[in-house]
Amino acid sequence: MKKIYSLVILVATLLLSGCDQRNTIDVSDINSVPDLSNPVVQKLTNTMWYKSANINYNNFIWNTVRFQAKTSAAMEGILYTTAWVGMELRRDGTSTLLFKPPFNKYSYVTCQGRWAVSTTDENTVVLDSKTPVGYVNMKIKVRDIQAKDNVSTVATYVDLGDKMMVVDFMNSSSYYDDDTNGELPDFKNVVSSWFETMPVSTAQLSADEFSNTAWSMSSYKDEIKDLLENPAQCAIRTTYVNDLLTKTPALLFGAQFAFGADGTAYIDVPSYIKASAFFSFQEQLGEQQIVARGKWRIYGNKIIVETNELPAISMAEAMFSLKIQNPQTEFLPIKQEGQGVKVWKNYFYVIEVIKRTAKGMWVRISSEQETHYLFLLKQDMPDETKTWGVREAVKKLN
Incomplete structure (x- = not known):
């Protein structure tokens, strides 16, 4: 099996x-x-x-x-x-x-x-x-x-x-x-010729390089852009998106990937996205931060990240109040009637290194819903004791 x-x-x-x-x-x-x-x-x-x-x-x-x-x-x-x-x-x-x-x-x-x-x-x-x-x-x-x-x-x-x-x-x-x-x-570098200069590396990756580290997109927090080597590293080039309206990829808004030594992955999204996704119970959690927990592993030249807690943000619902039926998502209710959070049942990210720099690395990140070329800033591992996974938070509030 x-x-x-x-x-x-x-x-x-x-x-x-x-x-x-x-x-x-x-x-x-x-x-x-x-x-x-x-x-x-x-x-x-x-x-x-x-x-x-x-x-x-x-x-x-x-x-x-x-x-x-x-x-x-x-x-x-x-x-x-x-x-x-x-x-x-x-x-x-x-x-x-x-x-x-x-x-x-x-x-x-x-x-x-x-x-x-x-x-x-x-x-x-x-x-x-x-x-x-x-x-x-x-x-x-x-x-x-x-x-x-x-x-x-x-x-x-x-x-x-x-x-x-x-x-x-x-x-x-x-x-x-x-x-x-x-x-x-x-x-000026969003033309096709730019991608020809950014081929994915085929070199074998080592788990030791990523264990106990965090990697942030430029749009994850406002202060990230001031930590980058140059403004060009802010650009996020999306070469494929399945449906921006009904299956809006979370990475379009930014994220941080953190890789625990035990193989646990922590995916954090910008605060304004969390305020929207978890508005019904964020205030009940005190200082605890909600993240999407999952697993990560190395497979050849790829980092595979799997989670069943990624918030399912739909612009169709948020901006146009459309009712979307997506069998790939599920609603996790809390005891207050009608409140809870919608998450993807299973979400896989494939992270491939393009090239490393002094402060991070250029990568290609793919899922079933999207493909992005972007820069990830290397940062210290966040305090895991101050985070709750989405399903853990729902369980505690029930």
């Missing part, structure tokens, strides 16, 4: 990190190279185009309520007007849509897809892509191209099927480079 269990874990690990196929877009002629004979289309390729970020401008020129029954409908308006910040069309037919969630500090979401030249519409490309809330098939029609002082501007119509937008793109990130809040770290 133990061998079977180990085999299952191995297969899951390989699927999540070694040969991640979750971004594969199922379209016809997937291996074909786009026709670049059109000079207008040719100018769109191999360049990151940044979307105009004027949120006070109504980009939508046409919308329908026909598809409003979709779960993601409440999110899509925000997604394309305030979160979509760029796109990259590569000449091999692959594409990237870049999103900057306005509520997630330091986070970028890059969604992969494929594109082709339209055979029916002039100066138009058709793009099939993953998005943070599902998938999209869009048509992008070029209306005009202007160039001035080495900066090109492309005026387009973007047809999303149930809505149409007027969008202007620039091949300069100057608007975002003027960020004064420090929430756009290393913005």
Whole structure:
């Protein structure tokens, strides 16, 4: 039985990190190279185009309520007007849509897809892509191209099927480079070429390196950013998210991983997330801090973290009051009627080291719901005696 269990874990690990196929877009002629004979289309390729970020401008020129029954409908308006910040069309037919969630500090979401030249519409490309809330098939029609002082501007119509937008793109990130809040770290390096410089190490890991240590994401606490070696280490690049709306990954808000010498893992999330997830009983715990407890182990070049206590945060419920039925989660009630906490029944993280620095390490973290490239700051192990696991806290309060 133990061998079977180990085999299952191995297969899951390989699927999540070694040969991640979750971004594969199922379209016809997937291996074909786009026709670049059109000079207008040719100018769109191999360049990151940044979307105009004027949120006070109504980009939508046409919308329908026909598809409003979709779960993601409440999110899509925000997604394309305030979160979509760029796109990259590569000449091999692959594409990237870049999103900057306005509520997630330091986070970028890059969604992969494929594109082709339209055979029916002039100066138009058709793009099939993953998005943070599902998938999209869009048509992008070029209306005009202007160039001035080495900066090109492309005026387009973007047809999303149930809505149409007027969008202007620039091949300069100057608007975002003027960020004064420090929430756009290393913005120029969210293009595909950056990931080519960050391959995962295949070297065997040692448990001794991680035992009795803690590792914090930049968005875990405000003071973390001041402890990093440079602002670029704040950036959290998400290359896959299953469903930002209904299955919101906890790491999008930040976390700290702590690895006990006995194989116990402690996953702590930002205080404002705990205030939301545990609002019904946090005040009853005194000085004790609630963390998601689990187990950790080394498997080759990977750290495997398993927990059944990770808070299940759904933006659909928190922001839009939608009722979500997710069989992968369970509600742990406490004695006060209607109060408790929702957690994932089983959650696996695969942490792979990319490279080490003086203060921490760049890693790729994957789960069934997400994949992130980010920097983890090495810190001292927290006092385990001052923490309660989620299930332990529920048991004590009952």
